[in-house]
Amino acid sequence: MTDAAVFRARGIGKSYPGVRANDDVSFAVEPGEIHALLGENGAGKSTLVKMIYGLVRPDQGQMLLNGQPHQPADPRAARAAGVAMVFQHFSLFDALTVAENIALGMENPPPRRALSVRIAQVSQDFGLPLNPARRVATLSAGERQRVEIIRCLLQNPRLLIMDEPTSVLTPQEADLLFATLRKLADGGTAILYISHKLEEIRTHCDRATILRGGVVVDSCDPRDHSARTLAAMMVGGEMRPIDRSGRQSGEVLLQVRALSQAAPAAEGTALKGIALTLRAGEILGIGGVAGNGQDELLAALSGEIRSAAGTILLEGADLSRQGPEARRSAGLLAAPEDRLGHAAVPDFSLTDNTLLTAGARKGLVRRGLIDRPAARAYAEAVIRAFDVRTPGPGTAAKALSGGNLQKFVIGREVMQAPRVLVVNQPTWGVDAGAAAAVRQSLLDLARSGAGVIVISQDLDELLELSDRFCALNEGRLSDPRPTEGLTLDQIGLMLGGAHGMEVAHL
Amino acid sequence: MIDPVALFLLLLSASTPILFAALGELVVERAGVLNLGVEGMMITGALAGFAAAYHTGNPFLGFAGAALAGALIALPFAVLTQFLLSNQVASGLALTLFGLGLAALFGKPMEGVKAPAMSPGPLGLNWIVWLGLLMVPAIWWFLNRSRAGLILRGVGENHDAAHALGYDVRRVRIAAIAFGGAMAGIGGAFISISTVLQWTEGMTAGAGWIALAIVVFSNWTAPGVLAGAWLFGGVTVLQLRLQAAGVRVPVQLLSMAPYLATIIVLVAISARQKFSRRAGGTAPGSLGQDFHALR
Structure with missing residues (x-):
């Protein structure tokens, strides 16, 4: 033969x-x-x-x-x-x-x-x-x-x-x-x-x-x-199409004005004059090649890094000088990119991990004491609602697969009914089924009247989810453009990451 | 008056033990392994080398024995950290304690005997001093110009990538650890055979720790290690001279001076290098991390 x-x-x-x-x-x-x-x-x-x-x-x-x-x-x-x-x-x-x-x-x-x-x-x-x-x-x-x-x-x-x-x-x-x-x-x-x-x-x-x-x-x-x-x-089965219906943009929820920040680490990126406005019911997509300030922007919005007074306003209240706990209480929640180690403590059980961000908003901590049954009940609710495949809320976070843990950390924030949710790379390394579930939950959250900011490197995801798109490039945020009618080519130019392209096309 | 040429020759001798130990540790750390057992390997070499020289009557065989003993005592560390994935810091500290204790135990019969005399090399300097000076360009060339050195640096910089390209991370590291042990052994034996001319318990007196510090602050380069060793050796010789001249400074302060001076200068250098991670090469990327491959 x-x-x-x-x-x-x-x-x-x-x-x-x-x-x-x-x-x-x-x-x-x-x-x-x-x-x-x-x-x-x-x-x-x-x-x-x-x-x-x-x-x-x-x-x-x-x-x-x-x-x-x-x-x-x-x-x-x-x-x-x-x-x-x-x-x-x-x-x-x-x-x-x-x-x-x-x-x-x-x-x-x-x-x-x-x-x-x-x-x-x-x-x-x-x-x-x-x-x-x-x-x-x-x-x-x-x-x-x-x-x-x-x-x-x-x-x-x-x-x-x-x-x-x-x-x-x-x-x-x-x-x-x-x-x-x-x-x-x-x-x-x-x-x-x-x-x-x-x-x-x-x-x-x-x-x-x-x-x-x-x-x-x-x-x-x-x-x-x-x-x-x-x-x-x-x-192995039909993918349920994403449902984008039923959303209306309402009043302004989040305003970021002239947010500038030195790079937090030698390897980091400085933020330069970031400005954005987010309305109720709206999803704002932020694209860009990794390392152009995504992590820093999320940290500035979540409160991990505090910024100059008057730069971050939630429903008119200045949160710029507040830490993450105060921002959560006010309704500004965030889910960082790194699931294990940043969004969740690998060796903590899922119950303990819910306490880390949902303690105040869900009343899981009272007078400095943990309400264990309430925390477990909340973890179970997240597991049920987001179809997290795990033996139970007592399982360590690191024992979950990437997709399941991602559903859990996103669910933990979404079910707190935030006013504004900021997510970074919500479906990174997640399989198609779990990614669809996470995206749908973000759309549902926006439909219920919250504002959502999706930072991602997956352009298809941004085009699918967001109403407006802006690009993050070397710590600068472009003006937002309506996603509808935007082509991949135009986005590529917005990202500006075309290193050495002119030479290459010779 | 202090004669600068004589002083420099003394400096070369005084810096040799640390030079050997630090060059060995440099290769080990460039392969991505942090071995804190330098002191233990030096003292083992000091005793084994002295015993071998005493029994054979040949100091060169003594140094060969010291190299062998240093490499052998480093092997348990290699097995622990490379196969059993033990913590490198804890295993290295254990190696130091183990070496110090073992040498003290087996060194009892060697106390009070004299080392055989060694014929001097060119310029009246010890052959081992020459060997140490030769090792500096040799190791520089090995690391920066040879294929084997490139692989070793690759393993130390990113062991996962090296593995993915098909290099045997463990084998490279075990070879590096054994080499580091041999070098530390020679360094230790130089103290017992050529400097003090007898065996005393704990005679390496922290030289292994200084060697470790010099590797870090040398920015992981062979010429940097030489500079650090000379600095330590120079202050050592100087303070001995000052003691002999009867300067009215407490002896304790003078004895402390080489250690203090080395650390102060090295900290000053490293403060400048702190932000140059992108521009110049500094710590190997996989330094001190366990490597485990799924097959």
């Missing part, structure tokens, strides 16, 4: 204690093909590619690379066989230079000068400008990804694996990435592309293999299907 496929998996299986990560997975990637691996978090995509890259060994099944058995003992063996991988969380060394990072990813790197020349050459061939002498710590997310890609390209891979590469990129950077991938594919390289962004897969991929619960459920040409049917295959 002649096998044209670059890579073929036959009946791959892998178990971890208590979890069947992959079961009887079979698929093939043809040369010159951009092949999408589609699935929710926990569907087994990452385990599968880790096996191809030699980081994890399969329990059952067979892998073939160019018709030869492929059983890499470690990533070096996989690289030698022609597999290269770009990781979801960059596998880069901040303190080292671009050239050193690339040398670490190669088996037999040429001497330093020759390597620099080759990096310059490859980066020019593919329109990915990079300075080999720069330290990685000083690069933007898009530039960091270029380092990873060039590291892979220098080895002339037969199979290139990309694990959720666009989650940190601006739309322009993502377009540049796809142009590069297409160029590579045209040269005969097979590309395995992991993502859960359906639109991007529909426009750019030739074939999609869909995983659910560790099993291949379907394989199709994504261009023939709508995003909705792909999503249905992914989650």
